[in-house]
Amino acid sequence: xxxxxxxxxxxxxxxxxxxxxxxxxxxxxxxxxxxxxxxxxxxxxxxxxxxxxxxxxxxxxxxxxxxxxxxxxxxxxxxxxxxxxxxxxxxxxxxxxxxxxxxxxxxxxxxx
Amino acid sequence: xxxxxxxxxxxxxxxxxxxxxxxxxxxxxxxxxxxxxxxxxxxxxxxxxxxxxxxxxxxxxxxxxxxxxxxxxxxxxxxxxxxxxxxxxxxxxxxxxxxxxxxxxxxxxxxxxxxxxxxx
Numbered sequence: 416x417x418x419x420x421x422x423x424x425x426x427x428x429x430x431x432x433x434x435x436x437x438x439x440x441x442x443x444x445x446x447x448x449x450x451x452x453x454x455x456x457x458x459x460x461x462x463x464x465x466x467x468x469x470x471x472x473x474x475x476x477x478x479x480x481x482x483x484x485x486x487x488x489x490x491x492x493x494x495x496x497x498x499x500x501x502x503x504x505x506x507x508x509x510x511x512x513x514x515x516x517x518x519x520x521x522x523x524x525x526x527x
Numbered sequence: 528x529x530x531x532x533x534x535x536x537x538x539x540x541x542x543x544x545x546x547x548x549x550x551x552x553x554x555x556x557x558x559x560x561x562x563x564x565x566x567x568x569x570x571x572x573x574x575x576x577x578x579x580x581x582x583x584x585x586x587x588x589x590x591x592x593x594x595x596x597x598x599x600x601x602x603x604x605x606x607x608x609x610x611x612x613x614x615x616x617x618x619x620x621x622x623x624x625x626x627x628x629x630x631x632x633x634x635x636x637x638x639x640x641x642x643x644x645x646x647x
Contacts, residue, residue: 446631455633457572464622464637465572476635508572512633515586516562518572 417441417511419519427527434496436522438509443489446513453513456485456494459521460505468507469494501526529553529636531623536641543613543645549606549623549638557581557601560626562634563608565619565643573619576608577626591617613645 418441428434444453452472457465467476469485472492482497496503504526509519535547549561563575576597577586585597596609606623620642624634 453631457634464639465634466637467633467635470627470633510572510633512628512631514631515588516574516632518574520571 417444417514417517419509419511419517421507421509421519421522423522424520425523425525427525428496428499429527430501431498432527434499434503434524436494436507436509436524438487438492438494438519440490440492440511440513442513444511444513445489452488452492453511454485454487454492455510455512456483457508457510458503458505459508465508496524499524499526529625531625531636531638533621533623533638533641536621536643538644538646539613540647541614541645544609544611545613545643547608547610547621547623547641547643549608551604551606551623551625554625556599556604560629560632561599561606562624562626562632563597563606564622564624564634564637565617566622566640567616567619570619575621577632578606579629610643613643615645617643618645619643 420439422437454472456469459465473485506521506523530552532550562577578597594612598607620640622640623638625636626632627635
């Protein structure tokens with residue numbers, strides 16, 4: 416099974432500043448046959464279900480603001496919020512789908 | 528618009544059973560694989576089970592294998608999770624989610640969830 420880790424556990428960022436969340440998989444999620452990384456990111460606000468933000472490590476889901484971006488390959492990935500807004504306060508999870516799905520433990524983002 | 532509405536959660540004693548339902552609308556249910564994912568109170572997300580569009584293939588997390596059964600009724604646009612031999616560690620909000628992909632997949636729409644509490 417692929418184990419996902421995230422860092423930091425939580426972070427507080429000033430409004431308008433950049434937030435960076437890291438995700439690491441215990442083995443590569445890059446599929447060599449199509450050169451795609453099987454990695455998704457979700458946002459979960461309090462009392463709500465998770466919402467898909469990014470898939471294939473860097474493709475934004477329709478309707479997701481362009482201040483959210485994903486990068487990385489192989490085992491190391493990053494979710495960046497370029498200019499934090501108040502509505503971005505949430506827990507963010509990465510998920511690999513190279514094999515049986517598994518999620519990272521989450522990173523809580525707050526306003527400083 | 529895509530809607531997934533779970534029901535059937537509640538309080539059950541250890542060793543008991545419960546059947547969750549998920550009513551789908553706003554898309555052609557029979558075209559999509561579906562999944563159940565759970566979240567223990569204050570904890571992260573755990574994939575539970577998955578079913579193909581025609582019910583020909585199912586898969587389960589090791590933590591529920593042999594105790595939970597996923598099924599669907601495409602005529603009723605409904606997904607189910609039969610949970611038997613429930614344990615305290617099964618206490619969680621259970622979400623149904625629409626799957627993108629087949630053997631390798633992520634989840635593009637989630638329901639609001641239904642809370643299952645296993646306690647004596």
